Amino acid sequence: MAAKHSRHIALTEPLIAYVEDQVARGQYTSVSEVVRTALRHMIEREDAKAARSAVAPASSMAVNDRA
Numbered sequence: 001m002a003a004k005h006s007r008h009i010a011l012t013e014p015l016i017a018y019v020e021d022q023v024a025r026g027q028y029t030s031v032s033e034v035v036r037t038a039l040r041h042m043i044e045r046e047d048a049k050a051a052r053s054a055v056a057p058a059s060s061m062a063v064n065d066r067a
Helices: 013-024 031-066
Strands: none
Touching: 013 031
């Protein structure tokens, strides 16, 4: 997948080491791929959290209706 825009990011030494290790072990083909995957996981987690919070009020209302 070709990048639409190039961005420069600053990482701490431990994050650099982790990303470079992932690429060296063949888990990913580039540093960009590691970052894109991490961002996708963050989006998925946030979407799941939003879905859970949207369901939670409805669930609590159902419990209150039984009382």
